[in-house]
Amino acid sequence: MKLLKNNQRYVISTLIFIGFSTFIFYKAFITEITVDEAYSFLNYSYVENVLNIGIANNHLLNSYLVTLFQNFGYSEIFLRLPNVIFGWIYIALVINVSLKSKNYLLSLFLLILNPYVIDFFSISRGYGITTSLIFLSIYSYLYFKNYNLYFSIFFLIIATTSYHVAVVFLDFILCSKH
DSSP states (O other): OOOOOHHHHHHHHHHHHHHHHHHHHHHHHHSOOOHHHHHHIIIIITTTOTTOOSSTTOOHHHHHHHHHHGGGOSSHHHHHHHHHHHHHHHHHHHHHHHHTSSSHHHHHHHHHOOHHHHHHTTSSSHHHHHHHHHHHHHHHHHHOSSSHHHHHHHHHHHHHHHOGGGHHHHHHHHHSOO
């Protein structure tokens, strides 16, 4: 099979970005609210008590962003919009990394078609934000010419505010040989 020319890759990438971005938005729009989303919203965002870390259900960055976005309304789509936006960022990063790969479509679809990743970006939980920030950290570590370690650590620290288990990835970056 002939390799795709660069301009064909960009056209395909644009179509994939539009398609998956629309799919994530549509899924976020039609999915009914989950118990975890409702609990987090009512106990942290709605009452603007974001720093209440009594249980592991509160993903701080997600709760804070939901608090900001609730100014647009209380519909599920407005509460999920921060995760949808981070999903769009994730798709753009995956496309950018895949364009540099020999197995362009394989790497692209492996990273985007994971059903858990699609769910992460279509519900109002911290997992989608963390996934996007971890991938942004890896991207900055691999592709930023100067200060790549600093950007990588910065994005991982932000990821830990959304989901504290992301600190494991911070350890890997800090312990890696630079």
